Amino acid sequence: MTYVVGYGPHKHDRSAIELACQLARSLPEPVVAVSVVPRGWGTPGAGGTDREYEQWAAGEGDDSAALALADLAQHSAVDGSAVWVAGRSVPQTLIEQAAERDATILVVGSGGDAEPGRIRLTSKTDRLVHSSTVPVAIAPRGYRTSSAVTxxxxxxxxxxxxxxxxxxxxxxxxxxxxxxxxxxxxxxxxxxxxxxxxxxxxxxxxxxxxxxxxxxxxxxxxxxxxxxxxxxxxxxxxxxxxxxxxxxxxxxxxxxxxxxxxxxxxxxxxxxxxxxxxxxxxxxxxxxxxxxxxxxxx
Structure with missing residues (x-):
């Protein structure tokens, strides 16, 4: 059982990891931050262009996983790890990852246009909550806490x-x-x-x-x-x-x-x-x- 976090480094908001670690402090389970990067075309005609695209995506994934690990390091008591996977659809890929990792909850953050301390669904998280078979936890923008769930x-x-x-x-x-x-x-x-x-x-x-x-x-x-x-x-x-x-x-x-x-x-x-x-x-x-x-x- 795990808490699977949809991690998007370009939002500059670690609120989803903060919430997942809060949940883990209350009901201990590993936290896995998953970054989804674009998948290549996978067609023979793409040739070198496709390989270059996949290399770029892999670099983005490595950078994202490193940032997630840095965020998780602020919660030393939590068993945290970070991975990246390639996928055509972020919501679908996160749902697949949740199934593979036997997730208790999928954790995501709010859109960048949300007011601080409030929740707003992006188009991707909206699709996620309409398709997930496991509970979806949504953190307010800029969420920070050192508390367990009380x-x-x-x-x-x-x-x-x-x-x-x-x-x-x-x-x-x-x-x-x-x-x-x-x-x-x-x-x-x-x-x-x-x-x-x-x-x-x-x-x-x-x-x-x-x-x-x-x-x-x-x-x-x-x-x-x-x-x-x-x-x-x-x-x-x-x-x-x-x-x-x-x-x-x-x-x-x-x-x-x-x-x-x-x-x-x-x-x-x-x-x-x-x-x-x-x-x-x-x-x-x-x-x-x-x-x-x-x-x-x-």
Whole structure:
């Protein structure tokens, strides 16, 4: 079992390695940084040009692996290594590497255009999270920490998939000796400061959502108590806001936090398909997010 890191040296951001090493400090497994370089054409007509291209790609791979090793060296307690492989598609090659190395999690960073401390998917990482069969952990841009994972926050909305996700997150939090927090996000535009145009029917719907969330959290609390959780290591909250950013910001986040969200498994061609709520939560999260395939949460 390993943590496989998609390492891109030209982004000048070691956040993915930082996150992978944080995970390894919590649940020790080797960390392997994988750099994907372009594969040559492989056609007889390419001749010397193809060989020169492959030599250039190999040089890029060697440089990238050396940089990854330098980043990993800052975490001496972690069993880290770095390799490079040639491939036509970065996401597909990383997925293949994850399978070959029996990866627990694929770890990637955010796009260079993301705000510091925030997450933004590139076209490559977007395809990765829509195709991976293993969880994908995404680090905010510029992410740095010396902490282990001390608290796991799991998104929960009381459907079969999120119940499964909740149980998986609970088991991992016990193994990592991390606290568990269950949060249900409620976005209620009708509860803005100015609500003169909100009808009585809309208010009733909002109140019904809140009541349903409270009942579901009560059931979740009973389930987790049966698994051995107590008030010392368990918290259940509802995060409400006029938009997704406000709802996510209403939660108290700290160093050592990781947010776990589920993906939708409704599309037969995609192992991981972020639903509208999960993708919006991800964009506003100030902490690393782990997207778990085959579970829809919000």
């Amino acid at each position: 608290r796991i926050t799991v998104g929960f909305r009381d459907d079969d998939a999120s119940w499964s996700l909740l149980t998986r997150a609970a088991e991992i939090s016990k193994r990592a000796s991390a606290r568990l927090r269950v949060v249900t996000f409620l976005v209620n535009p009708s509860r803005r400061p100015v609500t003169n145009t909100v009808s009585h029917a809309e208010t009733q719907v909002v109140n019904l959502w809140a009541a349903q969330a409270a009942a579901a959290q009560g059931e979740a609390a009973d389930h987790l108590t049966s698994m051995g959780f107590t008030g010392a290591n368990l918290q259940l909250i509802t995060a409400e806001g006029a938009d997704w950013g406000a709802a996510v910001d209403s939660v108290d986040w700290a160093d050592g936090d990781v947010l776990v969200v589920g993906s939708s498994s409704t599309h037969r061609l995609a192992q991981v398909f972020l639903g509208s709520s999960a993708s919006k939560i991800l964009r506003h999260s100030p902490v690393p997010v782990v997207v778990v395939p085959g579970a829809a949460v919000g």
